[in-house]
Amino acid sequence: MSDFIAVLNGPNLNLLGTREPAVYGSDTLARVEHLCTETAERYGLAVKFLQTNHEGEMLDRIHQWRAEAAGFVVNAGAWTHTSIALRDALVTVESPLLEVHISNVHAREAFRHHSYLSDIAAGVIVGCGIQGYQFAIERIAALRES
Ligand code: CA2
Numbered sequence: 001m002s003d004f005i006a007v008l009n010g011p012n013l014n015l016l017g018t019r020e021p022a023v024y025g026s027d028t029l030a031r032v033e034h035l036c037t038e039t040a041e042r043y044g045l046a047v048k049f050l051q052t053n054h055e056g057e058m059l060d061r062i063h064q065w066r067a068e069a070a071g072f073v074v075n076a077g078a079w080t081h082t083s084i085a086l087r088d089a090l091v092t093v094e095s096p097l098l099e100v101h102i103s104n105v106h107a108r109e110a111f112r113h114h115s116y117l118s119d120i121a122a123g124v125i126v127g128c129g130i131q132g133y134q135f136a137i138e139r140i141a142a143l144r145e146s
Helices: 029-041 057-063 075-082 084-090 132-145
Strands: 004-009 047-049 071-075 097-101 123-126
Touching: 004 029, 004 057, 004 132, 029 047, 029 132, 047 057, 057 084, 071 132, 097 132, 123 132
Parallel strands: 004 047, 004 071, 071 097, 097 123
Antiparallel strands: none
16 A cells, blocks of 8 residues: 555536635635645655546546555545445545545535435545545544554
8 A cells, every 4th residue: 555645626626716715715726735735744645636527537546546545535526416436436445535525515405415425435524624634634644543
């Protein structure tokens, strides 16, 4: 197993910090990447960071990293609520999966309340803003030490 955490972001998250600040805050995805890198470094880990609007690219990357990564932090965006293909890919990963949502999906529309990922995740963090990514990395580091 390599010493990196895969941080995967799904559709439209490239728009973070440019629209809907009341829901998603004003930090950009570049800031999220920086926060992840900084947090992982405290535990001697690197980060491989992906944002894609293309589901196939996301699946290919999971296949590439599934046996290598020390953990997966996944904000799948709207695919969370729709994609069995994404679930089928993530169920094959060999290290802990942490599901992250910036907003509190349970306080939003009913279609955001169901996740195809939560029951296969080692943990789920919602509504903590971009700090959720930090918590997820800290949790992966703790699981490695236990
Ligand atoms: O709260 C989250 O992190 C979500 O995963 C974000 C997704 C949404 O579909 C999920 O239900 C919850 C949407 C990501 C779109 O991000 C934007 C950010 C800024 C402006 C527009 C979209």
